Amino acid sequence: MTHHVLLTGFEPFDQDPLNPSWEVARALDRWQPAVMGRAGDAFEVRAAQLPCVFGDAVVRLQAAIAQWQPVLVICLGLAGGRSEITPERVAINVDDARIPDNAGRQPVDTAVQLHGPTAYFSTLPIKAMVRNLRTEGIPASVSNTAGTFVCNHVFYALMHHLAQATTKDGRPQAREARGGFIHVPALPELAARHPGMPSMALATQVRGLQVAIETALSVADDVREVGGALH
Amino acid sequence: MTHHVLLTGFEPFDQDPLNPSWEVARALDRWQPAVMGRAGDAFEVRAAQLPCVFGDAVVRLQAAIAQWQPVLVICLGLAGGRSEITPERVAINVDDARIPDNAGRQPVDTAVQLHGPTAYFSTLPIKAMVRNLRTEGIPASVSNTAGTFVCNHVFYALMHHLAQATTKDGRPQAREARGGFIHVPALPELAARHPGMPSMALATQVRGLQVAIETALSVADDVREVGGALH
Amino acid sequence: MTHHVLLTGFEPFDQDPLNPSWEVARALDRWQPAVMGRAGDAFEVRAAQLPCVFGDAVVRLQAAIAQWQPVLVICLGLAGGRSEITPERVAINVDDARIPDNAGRQPVDTAVQLHGPTAYFSTLPIKAMVRNLRTEGIPASVSNTAGTFVCNHVFYALMHHLAQATTKDGRPQAREARGGFIHVPALPELAARHPGMPSMALATQVRGLQVAIETALSVADDVREVGGALH
Amino acid sequence: MTHHVLLTGFEPFDQDPLNPSWEVARALDRWQPAVMGRAGDAFEVRAAQLPCVFGDAVVRLQAAIAQWQPVLVICLGLAGGRSEITPERVAINVDDARIPDNAGRQPVDTAVQLHGPTAYFSTLPIKAMVRNLRTEGIPASVSNTAGTFVCNHVFYALMHHLAQATTKDGRPQAREARGGFIHVPALPELAARHPGMPSMALATQVRGLQVAIETALSVADDVREVGGALH
Numbered sequence: 001m002t003h004h005v006l007l008t009g010f011e012p013f014d015q016d017p018l019n020p021s022w023e024v025a026r027a028l029d030r031w032q033p034a035v036m037g038r039a040g041d042a043f044e045v046r047a048a049q050l051p052c053v054f055g056d057a058v059v060r061l062q063a064a065i066a067q068w069q070p071v072l073v074i075c076l077g078l079a080g081g082r083s084e085i086t087p088e089r090v091a092i093n094v095d096d097a098r099i100p101d102n103a104g105r106q107p108v109d110t111a112v113q114l115h116g117p118t119a120y121f122s123t124l125p126i127k128a129m130v131r132n133l134r135t136e137g138i139p140a141s142v143s144n145t146a147g148t149f150v151c152n153h154v155f156y157a158l159m160h161h162l163a164q165a166t167t168k169d170g171r172p173q174a175r176e177a178r179g180g181f182i183h184v185p186a187l188p189e190l191a192a193r194h195p196g197m198p199s200m201a202l203a204t205q206v207r208g209l210q211v212a213i214e215t216a217l218s219v220a221d222d223v224r225e226v227g228g229a230l231h
Numbered sequence: 232m233t234h235h236v237l238l239t240g241f242e243p244f245d246q247d248p249l250n251p252s253w254e255v256a257r258a259l260d261r262w263q264p265a266v267m268g269r270a271g272d273a274f275e276v277r278a279a280q281l282p283c284v285f286g287d288a289v290v291r292l293q294a295a296i297a298q299w300q301p302v303l304v305i306c307l308g309l310a311g312g313r314s315e316i317t318p319e320r321v322a323i324n325v326d327d328a329r330i331p332d333n334a335g336r337q338p339v340d341t342a343v344q345l346h347g348p349t350a351y352f353s354t355l356p357i358k359a360m361v362r363n364l365r366t367e368g369i370p371a372s373v374s375n376t377a378g379t380f381v382c383n384h385v386f387y388a389l390m391h392h393l394a395q396a397t398t399k400d401g402r403p404q405a406r407e408a409r410g411g412f413i414h415v416p417a418l419p420e421l422a423a424r425h426p427g428m429p430s431m432a433l434a435t436q437v438r439g440l441q442v443a444i445e446t447a448l449s450v451a452d453d454v455r456e457v458g459g460a461l462h
Numbered sequence: 463m464t465h466h467v468l469l470t471g472f473e474p475f476d477q478d479p480l481n482p483s484w485e486v487a488r489a490l491d492r493w494q495p496a497v498m499g500r501a502g503d504a505f506e507v508r509a510a511q512l513p514c515v516f517g518d519a520v521v522r523l524q525a526a527i528a529q530w531q532p533v534l535v536i537c538l539g540l541a542g543g544r545s546e547i548t549p550e551r552v553a554i555n556v557d558d559a560r561i562p563d564n565a566g567r568q569p570v571d572t573a574v575q576l577h578g579p580t581a582y583f584s585t586l587p588i589k590a591m592v593r594n595l596r597t598e599g600i601p602a603s604v605s606n607t608a609g610t611f612v613c614n615h616v617f618y619a620l621m622h623h624l625a626q627a628t629t630k631d632g633r634p635q636a637r638e639a640r641g642g643f644i645h646v647p648a649l650p651e652l653a654a655r656h657p658g659m660p661s662m663a664l665a666t667q668v669r670g671l672q673v674a675i676e677t678a679l680s681v682a683d684d685v686r687e688v689g690g691a692l693h
Numbered sequence: 694m695t696h697h698v699l700l701t702g703f704e705p706f707d708q709d710p711l712n713p714s715w716e717v718a719r720a721l722d723r724w725q726p727a728v729m730g731r732a733g734d735a736f737e738v739r740a741a742q743l744p745c746v747f748g749d750a751v752v753r754l755q756a757a758i759a760q761w762q763p764v765l766v767i768c769l770g771l772a773g774g775r776s777e778i779t780p781e782r783v784a785i786n787v788d789d790a791r792i793p794d795n796a797g798r799q800p801v802d803t804a805v806q807l808h809g810p811t812a813y814f815s816t817l818p819i820k821a822m823v824r825n826l827r828t829e830g831i832p833a834s835v836s837n838t839a840g841t842f843v844c845n846h847v848f849y850a851l852m853h854h855l856a857q858a859t860t861k862d863g864r865p866q867a868r869e870a871r872g873g874f875i876h877v878p879a880l881p882e883l884a885a886r887h888p889g890m891p892s893m894a895l896a897t898q899v900r901g902l903q904v905a906i907e908t909a910l911s912v913a914d915d916v917r918e919v920g921g922a923l924h
Contacts, residue, residue: 079462083776083884083891092321092350092375096459108455109358119323119350127340137882139892144323145376148459183462188897189830191776198776198891199832204881224339228327228379231310231414314545314653314660368651370661419666420599422545429545429660430601435650541924554783554812554837558921570917571820581785581812589802606785607838610921645924686801690789690841693772693876
C-alpha cells in the first residue's frame with residue numbers, strides 16, 4: 001500500500017516570477033522517499049499549490065488533504081532574508097499582515113480561528129530534521145516564529161485541521177497524520193534582484209526537503225537536542 | 232488608593248556585570264506614572280529582581296505578585312543583538328536552553344507547565360506601546376518570539392499565573408491584572424565588549440519603559456495597527 | 463596658546479530633521495579637551511557644518527581649515543545601520559553615489575581628485591581611539607570602508623588637503639595637522655522611524671567624540687592592536 | 694593563439710575541509726570562455742592554489758603569473774558571512790590580521806609593500822560584472838573593502854605586481870594584463886556547521902565566475918552604473 005505525503009507550496013507572491021516553495025514542491029511531486037512504513041508500505045509525495053491569500057489558501061489546503069488523505073503534511077513558504085531551511089516550531093492564532101496578500105487582503109490582529117487555541121506546536125520532528133539536514137551539508141535551523149502573514153495562517157489552519165480531523169465514520173485520525181511548516185530561503189534568481197538578500201539554490205532546497213521528509217517518515221519521537229533561542 | 236505596577240528584571244547573566252533589564256526596573260522602583268485610574272486612583276511601580284534560573288525565577292515572580300497584588304505586571308529581559316525595545320506578542324510552553332542558566336540548568340524541549348496550553352498572548356497593548364514609543368523617538372517593534380530560554384519561561388509562567396489566579400476568597404482576579412514581557416537591548420557598556428552588538432542607553436530604556444507603562448495603564452483595548460512580520 | 467581642533471558634521475540629509483554628525487559637533491563647539499600640548503598649550507574645539515553636497519562640502523571644509531588653522535581635523539558623518547562609533551581607516555579616490563545628494567548631484571565612478579593618489583590612510587590613531595572608547599563603555603570598531611558617497615568624498619578631500627597644505631609663507635604644514643573621519647550611528651529619534659535600525663544616544667556619541675579627540679591629542683603613534691577584518 | 698586567464702583560490706583555511714575559492718578555481722581549470730580576442734585568439738583558464746599564508750601566497754601567485762603569462766588574473770577568496778559574489782573595488786596597503794593565518798603569522802598594521810602606494814583599484818570591470826551576474830540570476834554586489842587579511846594582501850600584491858611588471862626585454866606589460874579580486878560566499882557544507890551563515894551552491898559560484906571572466910574578457914571600459922555604498 002502507498003501512503004501519501006502532501007507537500008504544499010505557494011504561488012508566486014507580489015512581483016516575483018517564481019516562489020521557491022512551489023518550485024520545491026513541484027519538483028518532488030510523485031517522488032517516493034527511500035523509507036518504508038511499518039508494514040512495508042511505501043510513500044509517495046503529492047504536491048499542491050496554495051494561493052498566497054488569507055482564507056483561500058486554507059480552503060485549497062483542506063481540499064488537498066481530503067483528496068490525498070496524507071499521513072504527513074508539510075507546507076512550505078518563502079522566508080526572504082533567511083539563509084537556511086527552517087522548520088517552524090509553533091503556529092500562533094493571529095493574522096497580522098504587514099502588507100496586502102495577493103488578493104489585497106490585509107487582516108490586522110484578527111484570529112485565524114475564532115475559538116481556536118492560542119497556538120499549536122508542529123508535530124514534525126524539527127530537531128531531527130535540522131540535525132539530518134546539517135549532516136547532509138544543508139544549512140538549517142529551528143525557527144521559533146513563522147511570522148503573522150499567510151505562512152503562519154496556513155500553518156495554524158493545518159495544525160487546527162489535523163487536531164480536529166475525524167474520518168467519515170467519526171473516529172479521530174489526529175494521531176495518524178503529522179504536519180508542520182518549513183520556511184525556505186529565496187532562490188538566487190530572486191536574491192539577484194534584492195542586493196544583500198541571502199539565497200539557496202533550488203537543487204539544495206529540493207535535496208533538503210527530501211531529507212526532511214525522510215526524517216519525518218522515519219523518526220517517531222523527535223530527538224532532544226540543543227537548538228533553542230535565547231530570545 | 233494606590234495600585235501597584237510590578238516591574239521585574241533579571242540579575243546579571245553569565246559574565247556580564249550589569250543586566251539592563253534590572254537596571255531599568257531598579258531605576259523605576261517607586262516611580263508614579265502620570266496616569267490616573269477610573270476612580271482617581273494612583274499607580275506606583277515596584278521593582279523585583281529575578282534570578283536567571285529556570286524555576287527559581289518563577290518562584291520569585293509569584294512571591295512578588297503575592298506581595299504587591301499588582302494591577303499590571305511587566306517582566307523585562309535582555310535581548311543581546313536587538314536594537315529596539317520589543318514588547319513580546321506570545322509566550323510558548325517550551326523550555327529549550329541553548330546554554331546553561333545561572334544555576335547550570337539546561338532544559339531541552341520540556342514544557343514550562345506540564346498541562347498548560349501551548350501558548351499565551353500578552354495582555355499588554357503591544358501595538359499601542361510600539362506606536363507611543365516611536366512617537367517619543369524611541370526605537371521599538373513588536374516581537375513575535377521571546378525565544379525558548381529563561382525569558383520565555385518567565386513570560387509563560389506569568390501569563391499562566393494571571394490566567395489562573397484567584398484571590399484568597401475564591402473570586403477570580405484574572406481580568407484585573409494585565410501582564411506581558413518586554414525585551415530590551417544591551418547597554419552600551421556591554422556592547423563595547425562585543426563588537427557589532429547594537430545597544431541602547433539606559434536613560435533611553437528607562438524613558439521607554441515609562442512610556443510603555445503609561446500606555447498599558449491608559450489603553451483599554453490595543454490599537455489595530457499594522458505591525459506584523461512576514462516570517 | 464590655544465590650538466584649534468576642527469570638528470565637522472553634516473547638515474540633515476534627505477528627509478531627516480536631524481543629523482547626529484552635526485548635533486555632536488555642535489555640542490562640542492568651544493569644548494576644551496583635558497589634554498595639554500607639549501608647551502603647556504591648550505586646545506579648543508571649533509565646529510563647522512558641511513552641506514551634504516559633493517564639491518560644496520569640500521569648499522566649506524577648506525574655508526573652515528583656513529579660518530581656524532587647526533592642529534587636528536575630525537570630520538563626522540552618519541552611518542545609518544551601524545551600531546558603533548567607527549573611525550575610518552582609509553579614504554578612496556572615487557565618488558560613486560547610490561542616491562542623489564542634497565543638491566541632486568549623483569556622480570558615478572568619478573575621481574574625487576583627478577590626479578590624486580588612489581587612497582589616503584587616516585592619520586588619526588584609530589586603534590587607540592577604539593581601545594579607549596571601549597574602555598569607556600562606548601561601542602566602537604575600526605571601519606575599513608567609508609563608502610563612496612559624500613562622507614568618503616570629504617574624507618578624501620581632507621586628507622588630500624592636509625597632505626598638500628602649505629602655509630602662506632610656503633613652509634609645509636602637512637606634518638602638523640592630523641586628520642580623519644569618524645562615522646557615528648543614527649540617533650534613536652531617526653531609528654524610531656526605521657524599524658530595525660540600530661542607534662546611539664546623543665549623549666553617548668558626544669562623550670565618545672570627547673574620548674576620541676583626547677586620544678588623538680595625546681597619542682603620538684597609534685597602538686598596534688588586533689582590529690582588522692577578515693573581509 | 695591561446696591566451697591564459699589565471700584564476701587562483703586559497704587552500705582550506707583553519708578547520709574547514711573545503712575552501713570554495715579553490716573549488717571554483719579548480720572546477721574552471723582548462724575551461725575555455727566563449728569569447729574571442731581581437732585577432733580571433735582564444736582564452737583558457739589556468740587554476741592555481743595559494744596557501745592561506747601572508748607572504749607565501751604572493752610568492753606562489755607570482756610564480757603562477759610567471760608560468761602562464763596571463764592576460765587576466767582573478768584571485769578568489771572566501772568571505773564567510775557574505776551572501777553574494779562580490780568583486781572588490783580596492784586593495785589597501787595594510788596587513789592587519791584579526792586571527793593567525795595557516796602558518797601562525799598575524800601581522801598587525803604593517804604594510805603589504807613597504808614603499809607601495811596606499812591603495813590600488815581593481816582593473817576588472819566590476820560594475821559590468823555585477824550587472825551581468827545579476828542578469829544571469831546570480832546574486833552579486835560591488836564590495837568596497839576586501840578586509841585586511843590574506844585576501845587583501847594577495848589582492849594588493851597582485852595589483853602592485855601588475856603595475857610594476859615588465860617583460861624580459863624591459864618593455865612594460867602593465868597595460869596588457871588586467872587583474873583583481875572577487876570574494877565568494879561560503880559553500881552550504883560550511884554554512885551547515887555555522888548556524889545563520891549564508892551560502893551559495895558551488896554550481897552557482899562556478900557559473901558566476903564564468904560570467905565574470907567572460908565579462909572581463911569582453912568589456913574594455915567598465916560601465917558607469919549606480920552601485921556605490923553610502924558608508
